[in-house]
Amino acid sequence: xxxxxxxxxxxxxxxxxxxxxxxxxxxxxxxxxxxxxxxxxxxxxxxxxxxxxxxxxxxxxxxxxxxxxxxxxxxxxxxxxxxxxxxxxxxxxxxxxxxxxxxxxxxxxxxxxxxxxxxxxxxxxxxxxxxxxxxxxxxxxxxxxxxxxxxxxxxxxxxxxxxxxxxxxxxxxxxxxxxxxxxxxxxxxxxxxxxxxxxxxxxxxxxxxxxxxxxxxxxxxxxxxxxxxxxxxxxxxxxxxxxxxxxxxxxxxxxxxxxxxxxxxxxxxxxxxxxxxxxxxxxxxxxxxxxxxxxxxxxxxxxxxxxxxxxxxxxxxxxxxxxxxxxxxxxxxxxxxxxxxxxxxxxxxxxxxxxxxxxxxxxxxxxxxxxxxxxxxxxxxxxxxxxxxxxxxxxxxxxxxxxxxxxxxxxxxxxxxxxxxxxxxxxxxxxxxxxxxxxxxxxxxxxxxxxxxxxxxxxxxxxxxxxxxxxxxxxxxxxxxxxxxxxxxxxxxxxxxxxxxxxxxxxxxxxxxxxxxxxxxxxxxxxxxxxxxxxxxxxxxxxxxxxxxxxxxxxxxxxxxxxxxxxxxxxxxxxxxxxxxxxxxxxxxxxxxxxxxxxxxxxxxxxxxxxxxxxxxxxxxxxxxxxxxxxxxxxxxxxxxxxxxxxxxxxxxxxxxxxxxxxxxxxxxxxxxxxxxxxxxxxxxxxxxxxxxxxxxxxxxxxxxxxxxxxxxx
Amino acid sequence: xxxxxxxxxxxxxxxxxxxxxxxxxxxxxxxxxxxxxxxxxxxxxxxxxxxxxxxxxxxxxxxxxxxxxxxxxxxxxxxxxxxxxxxxxxxxxxxxxxxxxxxxxxxxxxxxxxxxxxxxxxxxxxxxxxxxxxxxxxxxxxxxxxx
Numbered sequence: 001x002x003x004x005x006x007x008x009x010x011x012x013x014x015x016x017x018x019x020x021x022x023x024x025x026x027x028x029x030x031x032x033x034x035x036x037x038x039x040x041x042x043x044x045x046x047x048x049x050x051x052x053x054x055x056x057x058x059x060x061x062x063x064x065x066x067x068x069x070x071x072x073x074x075x076x077x078x079x080x081x082x083x084x085x086x087x088x089x090x091x092x093x094x095x096x097x098x099x100x101x102x103x104x105x106x107x108x109x110x111x112x113x114x115x116x117x118x119x120x121x122x123x124x125x126x127x128x129x130x131x132x133x134x135x136x137x138x139x140x141x142x143x144x145x146x147x148x149x150x151x152x153x154x155x156x157x158x159x160x161x162x163x164x165x166x167x168x169x170x171x172x173x174x175x176x177x178x179x180x181x182x183x184x185x186x187x188x189x190x191x192x193x194x195x196x197x198x199x200x201x202x203x204x205x206x207x208x209x210x211x212x213x214x215x216x217x218x219x220x221x222x223x224x225x226x227x228x229x230x231x232x233x234x235x236x237x238x239x240x241x242x243x244x245x246x247x248x249x250x251x252x253x254x255x256x257x258x259x260x261x262x263x264x265x266x267x268x269x270x271x272x273x274x275x276x277x278x279x280x281x282x283x284x285x286x287x288x289x290x291x292x293x294x295x296x297x298x299x300x301x302x303x304x305x306x307x308x309x310x311x312x313x314x315x316x317x318x319x320x321x322x323x324x325x326x327x328x329x330x331x332x333x334x335x336x337x338x339x340x341x342x343x344x345x346x347x348x349x350x351x352x353x354x355x356x357x358x359x360x361x362x363x364x365x366x367x368x369x370x371x372x373x374x375x376x377x378x379x380x381x382x383x384x385x386x387x388x389x390x391x392x393x394x395x396x397x398x399x400x401x402x403x404x405x406x407x408x409x410x411x412x413x414x415x416x417x418x419x420x421x422x423x424x425x426x427x428x429x430x431x432x433x434x435x436x437x438x439x440x441x442x443x444x445x446x447x448x449x450x451x452x453x454x455x456x457x458x459x460x461x462x463x464x465x466x467x468x469x470x471x472x473x474x475x476x477x478x479x480x481x482x483x484x485x486x487x488x489x490x491x492x493x494x495x496x497x498x499x500x501x502x503x504x505x506x507x508x509x510x511x512x513x514x515x516x517x518x519x520x521x522x523x524x525x526x527x528x529x530x531x532x533x534x535x536x537x538x539x540x541x542x543x544x545x546x547x548x549x550x551x552x553x554x555x556x557x558x559x560x561x562x563x564x565x566x567x568x569x570x571x572x573x574x575x576x577x578x579x580x581x582x583x584x585x586x587x588x589x590x591x592x593x594x595x596x597x598x599x600x601x602x603x604x605x606x607x608x609x610x611x612x613x614x615x616x617x618x619x620x621x622x623x624x625x626x627x628x629x630x631x632x633x634x635x636x637x638x639x640x641x642x643x644x645x646x647x648x649x650x651x652x653x654x655x656x657x658x659x660x661x662x663x664x665x666x667x668x669x670x671x672x673x674x675x676x677x678x679x680x681x682x683x684x685x686x687x688x689x690x691x692x693x694x695x696x697x698x699x700x701x702x703x704x705x706x707x708x709x710x711x712x713x714x
Numbered sequence: 715x716x717x718x719x720x721x722x723x724x725x726x727x728x729x730x731x732x733x734x735x736x737x738x739x740x741x742x743x744x745x746x747x748x749x750x751x752x753x754x755x756x757x758x759x760x761x762x763x764x765x766x767x768x769x770x771x772x773x774x775x776x777x778x779x780x781x782x783x784x785x786x787x788x789x790x791x792x793x794x795x796x797x798x799x800x801x802x803x804x805x806x807x808x809x810x811x812x813x814x815x816x817x818x819x820x821x822x823x824x825x826x827x828x829x830x831x832x833x834x835x836x837x838x839x840x841x842x843x844x845x846x847x848x849x850x851x852x853x854x855x856x857x858x859x860x861x
Contacts, residue, residue: 682816683823684748684809685740692736 005060006081008053009127012137013176015042015049020169027162035162036152039169043148046172047141050134057134061559075257076564078130080182080246085124092121093241119241119251128182128246132397132560135553136179136326139401143318143408144172146532150412151310153528154419164204164308171197175319179326184233184243184254187327191229191291194320195222201315202307214303221300225290232283239276245330245561255333260565281334281341284327285348292324294382295352298375299631305367309415312367317374317411318404325381325400332385332393332562339388343481346386346470350485353379355629357495361502362625366414366425369503370407373451376492377403383485384466387473389571393563394554395465398547402458406450406540412533413444416525417507422517427503432512436522439530441508446537448504450544452497453593458544460589463493465548468585476581493589497596505604717769724765732758745797745807749790756786 019042027035061077148168155164174193181187195218203215237243240254247256288294293301304316315321328335328345335342356376363369377399384396418425420437434441450457453464467489474482514522524530547553558564603610615622624630679690731754738751760779767775797807804811813822 677817678820680815680817681820681823682813684812685743688739 005053005056005079005129006127008049008056009081009129009180010083011049012046012053012141013173013180015046016169016172016176018042020166020173023162023166023169027166031162033156033161035165036148036155039165040145040148040152042169043141043145043172046176047138047145050137050141053129054134054138057129057131058556061131061556075260075566076130076561077559078128078246078257078561080126080128080248082248083125083127085122087121087123089121091118093119093238121237123183123185123243124248125186126182126244126246126248127180129180130560131556131558132326132329132562133180135397135401135557137176139404140172140175140179140319143404143536144168144175144314146535147310147314147318147408147412150313150415150529150532151308153526154310154415155308160204164201167197167200167204168310168314171201171315171320175323178323182245182253184236184245188226188229188233191287191323191327192226194315194323195219195226195291198222198304198315198320201311202304204307204311208306210303211306214300214306218300218304221297222290225287225297227286228283228290229287232280232287235276235280235283239280255330255562257561260333260561277334277338278341281331281338282344284331284334285341285345288324288328288382289348290324291327292321292378292382293352293375294324294348294378295355296631298352298355299635301375302368302371302628305365305371309367309411309418312371313408313411313415316371317407321374321378322381322400322404325378325385325396328382328385329393329397330562332568333565335385336388336568342386342388344386346383346485347481349379349382349384349386350488351379352376353383353492354488354495355379357492357499358625359628360499361495362622363628364427366417366427366503366507367411369427369499370410370414373410373496373500374407376496377407377451380463380466380489380492383489384469387469387482389469389473390558390563390568391472391554391571392466392469393568394557395462395469397557398544398553399459399462399466401547401553402450402462402540402544405536405543406447406458409443409533409536409540410447410451412529412536413440413447416440416529416533417444419525419529420518420522421515422519422522424515424517427506429515430513430518431506431510432508433514434508435512436514437508437524439524439533443530443533443537444504444508446540448500450540452500452597453493453589454497454597455586455590456541456545458540458542460586460593461544461548464582464586464589467493467589468582471581471585490588490592494592494596497593498600501597501600502604505600509605721765721769724768725762728758728760728762728765730758731755731761734758743809745800745809748809749793749797752793753786753790756782 016039019038022038023031023035031037057077057079060079064077148165151164151168155161158164171194174190174197178187178190178194181190199215199219202218203212205211206215233243236254240252242251242253244251244253245255246253247258252259286297289297301316301321305312307316335345353376356372356374356379360369360372360376363372381396381399381403384392384399387393387396414425416437417430417433417440420433420440421430424430446457450459453460467486470482470486470489473479474484474486558569563569603614627633735751735754735756735758738754739748742748742751760782763775763779763782765775767773767778800812801807810823810825816822
């Protein structure tokens with residue numbers, strides 16, 4: 001078991017990286033139209049490895065629980081494999097500076113290993129396999145394989161075909177590394193790497209000014225989040241004296257089993273380092289906000305839809321944007337130490353869910369609707385993660401897992417529509433496509449049902465789990481914040497179902513209209529594109545129900561050290577309460593979803609006269625939603641415009657003051673030189689005389705100076 | 715005492731030679747004369763070296779002089795070649811014709827007494843023909859206009 005896991009962990013990111021290199025070298029001149037082959041093969045291989053890893057992890061857990069080792073049950077199961085040491089600085093921090101030394105009272109039964117007086121700063125390239133990583137790897141490689149196959153058809157004939165697959169391979173490499181490394185610095189490195197890939201792919205059609213601007217916006221907004229993330233890492237380092245997740249060489253990792261096995265540590269951390277714990281969590285959350293497009297940093301995601309649609313599906317719906325949720329889940333022991341930060345996470349999640357839902361109601365661009373729904377669903381995930389119970393966190397992750405399938409499906413479906421409509425994605429320009437594109441129609445419908453939360457589709461189960469966990473915390477335990485969030489989540493569920501089916505009816509129902517850009521050859525997409533849709537449609541039908549009925553997902557995920565440590569695991573058992581909550585919430589959820597769908601059908605299936613009236617009645621509210629709550633103009637006025645003015649001022653200052661100074665300094669030597677220029681007359685004798693005079697001066701100095709100094713000395 | 719007196723005389727001779735050479739170098743504009751002046755300076759130095767060698771009863775001074783002579787011979791070969799080619803370019807031996815190393819925008823030194831540069835087609839002295847006349851390559855004649 002321990003032999004295969006490290007190999008698999010290397011193979012999973014290694015194959016896409018290899019494919020990237022091959023495509024980068026041979027893509028342009030050799031592979032050309034076949035550039036997708038290496039990447040597709042590598043991604044499928046990577047998926048197979050991930051599936052094997054999943055099986056190995058499951059086997060490993062079964063074995064260790066059979067042996068009855070206490071660590072496996074109380075602090076989870078993990079395997080780490082160290083590849084090499086990247087950075088090593090001896091005596092980087094003394095243990096007295098670290099709370100670690102004060103709080104590290106060894107747990108009863110554990111060996112009391114005395115800590116060294118100073119700790120080295122080491123960054124080891126260490127990969128880890130635990131249940132969270134295994135799930136993320138399987139999800140990422142599965143979706144990316146399908147998207148790569150799809151993109152082979154979608155991007156066909158594009159000038160940058162090889163470049164596209166090169167970036168996709170690089171992205172999958174970065175993403176798989178992101179979820180499998182076991183160190184905060186490496187997490188940060190690959191966090192940036194996926195951001196880079198996102199930038200490259202959003203701006204893939206860089207000739208389009210909108211695409212270039214969107215890429216820049218995504219990158220810059222992410223900088224704000226990453227800045228917070230970096231500060232959070234610094235604080236973790238000074239607080240814990242290590243940046244490893246796992247435990248190594250007598251040093252307890254931040255999220256390692258040794259540290260998590262000591263309940264006193266978490267408690268002590270919470271009591272004596274309350275402010276620091278909150279600060280760390282809030283800074284990490286800022287990073288997560290940037291990457292996962294949470295309020296107030298969500299503005300980049302809708303613009304990122306300028307990229308090719310497979311990119312929107314892969315990076316901006318299924319995988320990269322969930323990195324923030326992954327990170328928060330990984331750090332859940334830290335968040336557990338700071339209930340304030342936890343509530344902030346939940347509030348941000350709820351707010352984002354509401355904002356995304358409200359804006360998505362009135363957007364006319366199909367991809368924008370999906371983008372705002374992604375923001376909204378990510379808000380749900382963060383709401384779950386901020387609940388501070390094992391049920392909340394696992395439900396957040398479960399939603400992440402299910403969302404990946406159906407949101408990728410919806411985006412790929414939108415891409416299929418766009419492909420047939422000649423690049424038009426504005427829902428006012430086309431309608432009634434269900435006869436024209438039957439496969440896209442039914443797969444898109446499956447995606448909509450899943451997103452809308454209709455039983456038995458995936459979205460129903462995962463969203464239901466989150467709302468039930470919120471209900472439990474808010475209504476049953478009576479915490480006011482969560483109670484409000486429960487209502488928000490329920491209302492947003494209604495909005496979700498409504499805007500999803502609004503988009504569906506507008507696109508696939510009504511009279512058949514096709515924009516003139518599509519020409520006369522609007523047709524269903526080729527099999528290369530429809531088969532991934534079919535597979536994802538089946539997945540979004542079954543994954544939720546399967547894992548909820550078997551309970552496999554939650555049990556499996558709870559074996560992660562971050563989730564299995566005792567104080568958090570203790571929040572799991574609420575018995576019949578949660579069962580009641582689930583029943584109530586699922587009934588309410590189903591009613592709400594069906595009502596919303598019915599309303600959408602009522603409004604959008606017939607003639608659209610009622611909609612005009614509603615628009616008139618709601619007046620400014622409609623424009624508030626249509627204008628995306630005016631985040632962009634507000635941000636422009638508050639941040640972008642001042643920055644621009646500052647930049648202009650700096651430019652002026654640089655041009656006139658600094659350059660003036662430099663130019664002045666540059667003009668001095670020629671000016672001094674001009675004084676000496678007449679000396680260079682070009683006459684040989686003049687030079688000779690100068691030489692003789694020079695020698696005479698030297699001789700006289702040599703003779704006179706000692707005499708003079710002797711005289712003065714006396 | 716006699717040794718010191720001898721040394722002084724020789725050093726005086728050396729200094730005089732050097733001085734004559736120096737003054738000649740500064741005051742004459744004919745390249746060959748300037749070159750001869752340089753040689754004279756060298757000989758002045760050589761004389762003082764020999765004198766010091768004699769005074770210290772050391773062969774080192776004489777050995778240095780041998781070196782100087784050797785190097786002066788080489789230098790003479792090079793310098794004469796340079797002078798010759800300068801002459802071919804300018805048609806005169808006046809060093810003031812060669813001021814192009816001066817800084818830009820500096821006024822050139824002009825001597826009102828300087829003779830006019832020669833015309834384009836000067837009359838060159840010819841060797842007396844003797845023996846069989848060599849057949850000259852016409853291309854080479856074109857390339858070597860002045861010889």
